[in-house]
Amino acid sequence: MGQEHEPLASRMDGGWKQIVEDLFVYHYRLADRHRQPIASLAVLVDDQPGFRPDHYETRFAGTRLRFEFEVVKLIDVCRTTDLASDPSPFAVVCLVQWRKLQARGDLERLYAGKSDLMRELVRRQFPGETTRVLLRFLDYILRLPRELEQRLCEKIAAMEDSAVEYITSWEQMGIEKGIEKGIERGAARVLLEQLTQKFGNVSKEIQDRVSEADSETVLRWAKRFLDAECVEDVFDGDDQPE
Secondary structure: OOEEEOOEEOOOOHHHHHHHHHHHHHHHHHHHHHOOOEEEEEEEOOOOOOOOOOEEEEEEOOEEEEEEOEEEEHHHHHHHOOHHHOOOHHHHHHHHHHHHHHHOOOHHHHHHHHHHHHHHHHHHOOOHHHHHHHHHHHHHHOOOOHHHHHHHHHHHHOOOHHHHHHHHHHHHOOHHHOHHHHHHHHHHHHHHHHHHHHHOOOOHHHHHHHHHOOHHHHHHHHHHHOOOOOHHHHOOOOOOOO
16 A cells, blocks of 8 residues: 655745655655555645646766656645535645635734634544644644634633533643744654654653754654654764763
């Protein structure tokens, strides 16, 4: 069975060159690890209709490599697909990005979009872990000032009993303490969960180190995790935890 991976790309100009190179790296690492066909799909979330990078190419000393992949534009999906009727979690991911594009930086429109999507999460009643992942993504993409976050929390809490568990998860993620800190803690928590699932319980020293690291460091470790054969491989090149 082939495997698919779907990086979300919104950076423009020089940034996309790094993205397509990363996509190639993910592809050959997955192919090497699983020894089976790999389907690479880039989902672009920008609002530029003509921006459709579909390959990575490099040449050196007579050697040429060209890696081509499928491209899907969020603006095409949202204009041609009834995402509100699609029951998959990925449809919610698309809706979140679409509402951000529609808001174009307007805080009231962002607030309205986030409110609508919170209601949608309550309505869909995904399993607990799926809901938590979608909440993290929603908070990461639709960032609001503290006052609007508080107003939204109160609005959702007043909806119905079924919303209580969602608000509880939301508050536990630390959103009320600031979006940026919440993002860093969320990324660290995901990495720790991955380490535990792959290698078993990790030491308190490693838990503390990951929890206290900044988002850039956590991202670097997360990339190493893909090929890691042991916990130490994740931190290779950094000072090892005691």
